[in-house]
Amino acid sequence: SAVISQKPSRDICQRGTSLTIQCQVDSQVTMMFWYRQQPGQSLTLIATANQGSEATYESGFVIDKFPISRPNLTFSTLTVSNMSPEDSSIYLCSARRGVGTGELFFGEGSRLTVL
């Protein structure tokens, strides 16, 4: 397994501001992903964080709104830019050791509330 730490665990933000969430894995992993879970909904993949290159975004998510970095095999950041109340959500970092199918390990999530 892998232990994934996220910070902040929660925050209350003002409309129009940006917040960066950090994700640290305790060992090297091949794949890292960022998910969002809006209230009462499923986990939705935002993007795959690629080491040393631009993230791969899913339909409906763009780099200007959710810039992602992954400078090495154990660390990634997600920024939620120019926040609005609709961005209030739990943001989850996840990782997988291999490139194929298999279980994902998740961080505890970062709960953002935008006023």
Place this chain on the structure above:
Amino acid sequence: DQQVKQNSPSLSVQEGRISILNCDYTNSMFDYFLWYKKYPAEGPTFLISISSIKDKNEDGRFTVFLNKSAKHLSLHIVPSQPGDSAVYFCAASGGETSGSRLTFGEGTQLTVNP
């Protein structure tokens, strides 16, 4: 387009009885399925998985059944314990364009009553 659906948002069972959580999918390219459990204020944790070459996988009290022709899978927990109370997510992956991404269902809140 919800490719993985869990039609029951909640389920309540008595301790010691069987819990059955259901999941349906629409994408025939999915070939690997997982169940995750999530407690409040925690990230999802992996529970059990099944490949499309199997129709059953068992791990202790947890068994996952896969019916490919019906595009349906289910998670059986027996006997259910109060500590099993959590949200359970079904997830699927597979297909050339999906890479190793998982598609999740909406989740089912399981409550096991003492």
